[in-house]
Amino acid sequence: xxxxxxxxxxxxxxxxxxxxxxxxxxxxxxxxxxxxxxxxxxxxxxxxxxxxxxxxxxxxxxxxxxxxxxxxxxxxxxxxxxxxxxxxxxxxxxxxxxxxxxxxxxxxxxxxxxxxxxxxxxxxxxxxxxxxxxxxxxxxxxxxxxxxxxxxxxxxxxxxxxxxxxxxxxxxxxxxxxxxxxxxxxxxxxxxxxxxxxxxxxxxxxxxxxxxxxxxxxxxxxxxxxxxxxxxxxxxxxxxxxxxxxxxxxxxxxxxxxxxxxxxxxxxxxxxxxxxxxxxxxxxxxxxxxxxxxxxxxxxxxxxxxxxxxxxxxxxxxxxxxxxxxxxxxxxxxxxxxxxxxxxxxxxxxxxxxxxxx
Numbered sequence: 001x002x003x004x005x006x007x008x009x010x011x012x013x014x015x016x017x018x019x020x021x022x023x024x025x026x027x028x029x030x031x032x033x034x035x036x037x038x039x040x041x042x043x044x045x046x047x048x049x050x051x052x053x054x055x056x057x058x059x060x061x062x063x064x065x066x067x068x069x070x071x072x073x074x075x076x077x078x079x080x081x082x083x084x085x086x087x088x089x090x091x092x093x094x095x096x097x098x099x100x101x102x103x104x105x106x107x108x109x110x111x112x113x114x115x116x117x118x119x120x121x122x123x124x125x126x127x128x129x130x131x132x133x134x135x136x137x138x139x140x141x142x143x144x145x146x147x148x149x150x151x152x153x154x155x156x157x158x159x160x161x162x163x164x165x166x167x168x169x170x171x172x173x174x175x176x177x178x179x180x181x182x183x184x185x186x187x188x189x190x191x192x193x194x195x196x197x198x199x200x201x202x203x204x205x206x207x208x209x210x211x212x213x214x215x216x217x218x219x220x221x222x223x224x225x226x227x228x229x230x231x232x233x234x235x236x237x238x239x240x241x242x243x244x245x246x247x248x249x250x251x252x253x254x255x256x257x258x259x260x261x262x263x264x265x266x267x268x269x270x271x272x273x274x275x276x277x278x279x280x281x282x283x284x285x286x287x288x289x290x291x292x293x294x295x296x297x298x299x300x301x302x303x304x305x306x307x308x309x310x311x312x313x314x315x316x317x318x319x320x321x322x323x324x325x326x327x328x329x330x331x332x333x334x335x336x337x338x339x340x341x342x343x344x345x346x347x348x349x350x351x352x353x354x355x356x357x358x
């Protein structure tokens with residue numbers, strides 16, 4: 001992989017990084033109902049290195065893509081990854097800050113397109129690097145808010161603040177509780193004696209975008225029929241039973257998922273936490289209908305492994321990844337064995353966390 005110096009002929013003057021994340025509980029609650037989320041950072045992260053240049057354009061090299069682009073602020077670059085960079089620069093400009101032209105180097109090992117917040121990691125790392133370079137008085141919550149705005153306005157993705165807050169606030173080895181309405185957040189320990197396992201199913205999110213919007217619309221309709229601003233304001237899943245199909249099942253998932261997050265905050269045992277994860281997946285499969293046969297099979301394989309407390313799909317669904325809560329020290333072995341059992345001709349899963357030895 002080429003270095004900053006190899007690309008730009010000099011050394012960076014500022015750098016920063018931000019991790020990807022995986023949701024443990026609180027799936028689909030953040031973007032449409034001001035709900036609760038429980039997430040954690042993954043070991044993979046995105047690094048951004050910067051240096052002012054003496055030219056009249058911004059120059060960006062994405063090491064993983066082996067792609068070099070140039071642009072000015074009059075027009076957004078055509079390349080998709082450039083939209084995120086351009087959006088972050090725009091957010092800083094809109095604060096009334098004069099931006100020098102920059103050489104920007106990006107290196108990341110956060111998997112793309114698997115629901116692990118690769119875009120949020122890029123945005124947060126970019127804004128943190130600008131904070132260092134320009135001595136900006138921005139805290140990590142403000143960084144997350146600017147990152148979200150960049151993604152909505154310039155990448156065209158109507159995301160909740162959850163992804164960016166997770167990337168800016170979460171740590172590996174801890175959980176981050178987030179109230180997406182109030183932005184209350186709290187770092188909590190994982191259940192005693194546990195660690196996280198993440199496996200990519202190898203199935204791409206072929207339907208995720210359209211179905212994501214469909215689910216959002218259904219939840220908004222359910223909230224209107226129940227006379228509340230959002231489903232976060234419904235305390236009991238039984239209150240959704242009067243709704244027509246499929247709105248009753250969509251709402252039941254959101255309400256019960258919010259309750260699961262609240263329960264998981266109470267320093268519960270690994271066994272109880274695993275039960276909540278299992279219930280979450282069952283609800284995502286049956287009520288929210290965002291699972292796939294492959295995700296269900298991978299979750300089943302994980303649940304039958306000795307040392308696994310619970311497992312579920314994570315992210316938007318319709319493909320992507322599964323997360324499991326495992327006994328401390330067992331996740332690597334469990335992950336390797338589960339991948340062997342899951343893989344077959346035409347289908348290839350891979351272990352993401354813990355990072356397998358190279």
